Amino acid sequence: MARKISYQQAIAEAIGSEMERDPTVVIMGEDIAGGMGAPGEDDAWGGVLGVTKGLYARFPGRVIDTPISESAYVGAAAGAAASGLRPIAELMFVDFLGVCLDQIFNQAAKFRYMFGGKAETPMVIRTMYGAGIRAASQHSQALYPIFTHIPGLKVVVPSNPYDAKGLLIQSIRDDDPVIFLEHKVLYTLEGDVPAESYTIPFGEASVVREGGDVTVVALGRMVQFAQEAADELAGEGIDCEIIDPRTTSPLDEDTILESVENTGRIVVVDEAGPRCGMAADIVALVTTNAWNELKAPPRMVTPPHTPVPFSPILEDAYVPTPEGIAAAIRETAGAPTPA
């Protein structure tokens, strides 16, 4: 039965229930229990924001605090996955991907393809991303396009508690390496989530709102902002259809293209940068496959091509806003800006 829980609780519930169900599921990372091997409480931290708090007591021996060496434990997770476990490795911030990238893109992502299809690598890398908490440019990036670029990885960007739980369970049960990206600002977002376990298949977009005038594709935290913009625009007579792809690899191209065939207009909202990002990727998809349906040039709403600023004023100016999204939609729809 569904009840209201937060995005963070939904993630914790998915990990806990899968560890309960399947003894091969283990989790490792920095401070995910917290205090292991040091005097004091063993389960002191539960991760940076407490997502994994409580797991250590429930699953002794399967919740492993690692040294501060991403290359070591992400590599260990890839090896464990290839030899029979289902590890979840927690990379505190996606910004740290640089120190373990070889283990991800040149090892885990390649095993299935380089070992004659005989190797499976059922690992999940959970990681926090996104701007909005004044954490500066080394802890605020939205780097999922980098993973999306690499064949062999599946990339999940949930925007709400229901999707977070179902997609994380799917990620853990999946036999390929999955990068699961959690937006830190969404952790407190609440929504209806079934108490039971359930899965959501990869490559199936969610149509968050139906409408006939403009297709708005948004990911992660941007889905909420797109909804706020759409609510505003409904009062101006512009009917938006909001599509949340939920996974960037695989990408549900059909749902996006079908929507554009209906609306003839598209705005893509992405918290990742404008160059070689999801917005550019999806606009290319649409212009290549639905050119004749388009009634207006596609629009991208992204941050500028800069590092995420530390100054709160600049950070707020960096992240796309509902107002900015609404302006792009009006432009695409050929509608006037209200006074």
Added chain:
Amino acid sequence: MIAKLGMPKWGLSMTEGRVLDWLVEEGAEVNPGDELCEVETEKITGAVEATAPGVLRRRIGSVGDVIPVGGLLGVIADASESDADIDAFVAEFEASFVPGEEEDEGAQPQVVGGIRYLKQGDAGEPVVLIHGFGGDLNNWLFALPALAEEHTVYALDLPGHGGSAKDVGDGTGLADAVIGFLDAVELERPHLVGHSLGALVAAQVAARGRAASLTLVAPVGFGQPVNQEFLDGFISAESRRELKPVLQLLFADESLVTRSLVDDVLKYKRIDGVTEALTTLRGAAFVDAPDVDVPVLTIWGAEDRVIPPGGDAEIVEGAGHSPHMEAAGEVNRLIDRFLTAAV
């Protein structure tokens, strides 16, 4: 007398509705049961009926307006009431109405012995509503508020469905589960209303002496064949694309199958254990109905593509396998009349 025509609450998740069309002009004489306007929710479109006899004096909601549950759609009053009194009634309502307030007072589902149920109404004889294969208590969204005006109504989720436990054992225990539920909520012999597979379960419960009357909506087990393509398709569908045409078999008007409806069914099907439960029930629960010795009303949609109409039944024109959703007003009246006579 001045009566409010309010935005109804159809189903657990409804918080507001949009006025699609008015079917009656201001100034028209109306009677309870007359369909006055069409309202669209996130899930479904339905007709709002007059709740009192009189004249439709005001249409407050204009086409396109979104009005919260309990909000004012219109005003019905005798022709003798003055316009000033009507205006005062509207002003007083608008001044005191708080959206969502009524809803908090409305029943929330509860769980007893692994069975989720929703109770509504607290007067009159008890009525228990049992949904069909793959459904849940929300299928009664139009029937529940209507029947609750004169009865204490319980809508339950069968094992393997909705918010109830998903374990169905060998698939032959649905009637046992319903009897366990009746014991738990202390109902000795309620009126049972069942749809499709739920109608068969209701008959099985009635045969064991636990029903005052039986209303069968498009029932399984009374000699009519069940469309196997529907059952197979429902169980095997894994995507919106696969599921939508299957769900369309439930209705005469296929446009009733909205994306939201398809998404809700997909969410249910994706819960661990549901596919196994449905597969087990498909193999074990579809049997012939037993004989019963209580009053029986059978209702069937004329255009039912899942189980074709047969036997001695009230046939509802323009409706498919789900007449309680597609022709709710008429089905509610048939049930109401039958229950009144059966008391």
